[in-house]
Each structure stands twice: as structure tokens, then as C-alpha cells.
Amino acid sequence: MIRVVVVDDEELVRTGFRLILQAAGDIEVVATPSGAQAVREVSLHKPDVVLLDIRMPDVDGLTVLRQLQGLKSPPVVAMLTTFDSDEYIAMALRSGAAGFILKDTRPEQLAQMVRTLVSGGVVLSPKVTRTVVDGYLGSGAGSAAAEQVDLLTERERAVLVLIAEGLSNTDIGARIHVSVGTVKDHVSAILTKLRVGSRVQAALVAQRAGLLDGRP
16 A cells, blocks of 8 residues: 655645545545644654645745755655645755645546655656746756757657656666666666756756657
8 A cells, every 4th residue: 555645734635635536446534734833743653755835824835845955765746726826836846855746637637646656756747937937947947958858769768758757767667668777777868868956857958849749
């Protein structure tokens, strides 16, 4: 079972996410605290994944994220947000979030996003906006991203697209019929050539370079 904590200031949101996720069968929502109780509940329940509201009145979501990152065994954290142009998203990604999920995400997609997170994948809104990408990579990042991607081999570009789609190394290996070790080698080469330090940043470079344009 995948253990999840949902942190949000609105009880209706917490309850809705709990019902949706627990209907999946392989996911258990072990706690649904507000922001003020988040770190305590995460420390107590030790979840695999935390879905954390980025804007809460009692405590800032970014503050909670940094506190969670400071735990001995920090969980994977994805930010919950209402707007995909929220300027806080770029800050959250810089602080270690594994992605972000819009609160209007379709229920059937939510459980798969959690599975992606726990398997080491990246979760980004299908509508990652220019505001978010530029806020993370820097304004005017489009031409620079395209130039960076040109350094990749055809196979590395294919792997980069799959990273940006949220696939884990295991899933990428299955998709392109290579071993996980080979995928790891490709990922390492991609991060080096793009001069980035994480899969999230690599995914944003792919988005900014237009590699996902026209994909469902």
C-alpha cells in the first residue's frame, strides 16, 4: 500500500482527496491535517507521499515543504494548487517538491499521479505555464532550452520526453525496451548535458524547448 498524507486548509478538499485516493485500492490516506499539524502528522505516520497545499492561511506551504525536507527520511512531496500560473510553484520546485497537481485534476488521474511520485517520477500539470517555467529556469529560457536539448542524442531526447511525462526509470525501460541500468545511464547523461540537477528541472527544460507540444 502507498501511504499518503493530504495537507490542505479546506476540509472539503482533504475529504475529497481521501475518498478519491482510497477508492484506488493500493493507496491509503493515513492523515489529512491542516498546515499547522502537517509536520507532526507526517513525522508520526511516515507516509510515502505528501500532497501539500501551496497556499494556506495558517502556515505557508513553502515553509511546511522546507520543514518536511529537513526530516530524517523525508517523503516525496507534490504541491497542490488552484492555478497553474501560481508564482509559488517555481519556488516550491526549487525547494525540493517533486511536482505539482492542480486541484481540478480529474479523479481518475490523481491515483496514477501518486503512483508516479512514489516510483520516482515527476508530476507536472499538463498545462505547465510559461510563468512557472520561466520562474524556475529564468526568463527567456526558451532559446537556451532548445540549444541545450540539441546536445542530446535521439535516444536521450526520447528519454527526456518520458521523464517529462512523469515516467519512472522502470517505466521508461519498459517503454523503450532497455534495462533500468541503461535508463539510469541515459538520465545521468541528460542531466549532465542539460546542466541541471534534477528530473524536475530536466522536465521543465523539455517543456520549455517544446518537446511536449502537441502531446496529449
